[in-house]
Amino acid sequence: MRKTPMNPAGNDVHPRPGEQAGGEPEQGQITGLTRLLELQREAGDREAALATARQVLERARRLPAHRLTVATALRELREELITGELWDEAREVAVETVQAYAVLSVEDPDQRFWHALALDELAGIDLKLGEPAGALKAVLTSTGMYRALAGEDPAYYRPELLRSLHNLRHVHRELGRLGDAVGAMRQAVDLCRATRDGDPGWTPKLARSLDCLGRDLEESGQSEAAVAAMKESVALYGDCPDSEETRADIHERLGIALNAMDRSAEAVEAAAASAALLRDIGDPARLATALHNLGICLQNASRTAEAVEAVREAAEILQRLYDADPGWATGLAGALGYLGLLREACEQFERAVTSGERAVSLLERLHASGDTEGDHGHELAQALHHLGRYHERLERPERAFACLERALALYGELVQRAPDRFRSGLAGAWVAQSVYLALLERPEEAVAAAQLAADLYGAAAPAGTEHRAGMAEALSHLGDRAANAGHPERAVRATARAVALYEDLAALDPDRYLGRLADELDSLAVRHCDQEDHKRALPLLERAAAIWEELGRDGKLAVTLRRQLLVLSCLYRDTEAVTDRLLETADDPVDAFTTLGEQLIGVQHREAALEHLTRAATLWEIVAMGQPDAPPAPYARALSLMATCLDDLLRLDEAVAAQQKAVEILTAVVGEEPEHLPLLSWALGELADYLRQAGRSGEALGHRRRAVEIDSGLAARDPALHRRSLAGSLTDLGHLLADLGDQAEADGVLARARLLSATLPEAEQAP
Secondary structure, three states: OOOOOEOOOOOEOOOOHHHOOOOOHHHHHHHHHHHHHHHHHHHOOHHHHHHHHHHHHHHHOOOOOOHHHHHHHHHHHHHHHHHOOOHHHHHHHHHHHHHHHHHHHHHOHHHHHHHHHHHHHHHHHHHHOOOHHHHHHHHHHHHHHHHHHHHHOHHHHHHHHHHHHHHHHHHHHHOOOHHHHHHHHHHHHHHHHHHHOOOHHHHHHHHHHHHHHHHHHHHOOOHHHHHHHHHHHHHHHOOOOOOHHHHHHHHHHHHHHHHHOOOHHHHHHHHHHHHHHHHHHOOHHHHHHHHHHHHHHHHHOOOHHHHHHHHHHHHHHHHHHHHHOHHHHHHHHHHHHHHHHHHHHOOOHHHHHHHHHHHHHHHHHHHHHOOOOOOHHHHHHHHHHHHHHHHHHOOOHHHHHHHHHHHHHHHHHHHHHOHHHHHHHHHHHHHHHHHHHHHOOOHHHHHHHHHHHHHHHHHOOOOOHHHHHHHHHHHHHHHHHHHHOOOHHHHHHHHHHHHHHHHHHHHHOHHHHHHHHHHHHHHHHHHHHHOOOHHHHHHHHHHHHHHHHHHOOHHHHHHHHHHHHHHHHHOOOOOHHHHHHHHHHOOOHHHHHHHHHHHHHHOOOHHHHHHHHHHHHHHHHHHHHHOOOOOOHHHHHHHHHHHHHHHHOOOHHHHHHHHHHHHHHHHHHOOOOHHHHHHHHHHHHHHHHHHHHOOOHHHHHHHHHHHHHHHHHHHHHOHHHHHHHHHHHHHHHHHHHHHOOOHHHHHHHHHHHHHHHHOOOHHHOOO
């Protein structure tokens, strides 16, 4: 069967209109005009070329017997109309071209290819005109025709069928029909595999088809299949020359997909491969993006230090690009913002502030300039929110508060523009501001800020899990702020509502929210304890403990068990089972039982406190037998608290003995750890008090003098920190001297104490 000539790339070389028949004068004119058209095209004279193409078609229509000449002339005119972007007229001509070849292909099967090609051209015009449904009809028809042709002559027409399948995929995507796009690409992959078996030259075609299939699968939510397609694609491209940029792109997308699937190690490998290829290519802009993505993957893999280095390099590259072209400001701000978050995760808060401030500065300029590309107001609000948190971690609540004030103003503007989109951001900023107000000791304002956050969520129509999670967190903070401000009933109501929300969320997504539910149950129990309602607190703590045990979170479980022991002690219930569980769970049982004892002292349950403190001291002694170098300060703390209990229980001699032992331990410790000197001074003062109450004031005097000596040395080195302690020690020594009858020395010591106290700020003056 005769074939119409095609070049090796699969593009047509259609006979020119004037070459299809000879002899007639009109035909000669067509030939001449066609050659003129070619010259005009080469010269770039598009207006003249369009006029000539119209003349060619006009003369071709005078040759009714030469339908192929007319069809070819229609193609030439359509080409010029497309070049001139005269889309409506181009479509009219394209439709006529399709009709012409439809008639020709019935008479001459060799024209079926040109018929299919004309349909492809019509589909392209329909897409330009925003008519994808029409384009789909045309491409479905042409694909069927190419499939039939490829069945007759595979070697000749399979490339055209492959091209048509890619066109079909494109049209399906324009219509949002990802499933059909996937189907088209699966056919393309199958075609490439079948052909590549006998022709290795089809390897790049198979690699490209797999890449396209991977994109469509990923967008349609078929992540596993998408990853498999991308992996095969990038492996095939490895055998193709000059494919470095394509491989870098696929590796980058593969890393992003794997990261979203929490396949962290594979994600890092893919992202690192992309960065390595782009480094070799020498494309700094794309390398910066790849390094940023690598940082995200490394962070998700808990390799934060490496993530910092990757994103730091990305920021350095973007800084150089920005220095040459300020248009890179948005990219640089994004890299610096993420670098700040990573440095926060590494607890490098000063460096986080540096990165955050640079990001804020860039975004402030972009926002002020009115640059409409990007969402700079939102980005700036987020950057200020993060910067405030870094300052808060550095104990700079005033600076944190100032950052959040600016963020709140921006979020307020954004909410006016798009309430549904930005309401949660504004609410989150109010939550953070409530924290900073609490740190600034403005408790009522902190409550009001937390209430505003909860109200913002409440004003929105009920939405999905993110909305409910935001509401739950806002209520949790409201409970904290209300409790700190002395509004216990309000704190209970807010925390109980948070618990109810987390119950629902944990039922839907236990991996994400079960731990938050346990935290909130703990908090609600504390709220009830604040009101001395221990009966209501106990079942909440039992439920929280069960959750922590289920999740295998021993650290959290130990904290909850300690609270449970506190509640059981207050209710005079048996504590042995919970005590044994805490002993098994706590990383530092000495600290756990010591802290519990201290809490019980605070709620006036001295007998129970003494029991747990005795257990803490005994545990330390057991540890010390096996580890002679165990730090003794925790033992001294437990002993001092035991002495407090014994003193309150009027067991004065036992209190003195326990405190003497604590003093002996601390005296030995301060030789190597002088930071414990303030604690030793306090312990000496407590011992002196117990001795005095026991009628042993003479023994107390030496300890009081030693406390004054320590506080004098500390105050000489750091007056601002230790003058108040020295004034208190001198006052106590003066009163003891007076009790012992040494009024002269007592008067001198007390006068010194009053003079020193007068130099202190009013709030710090000793009584």
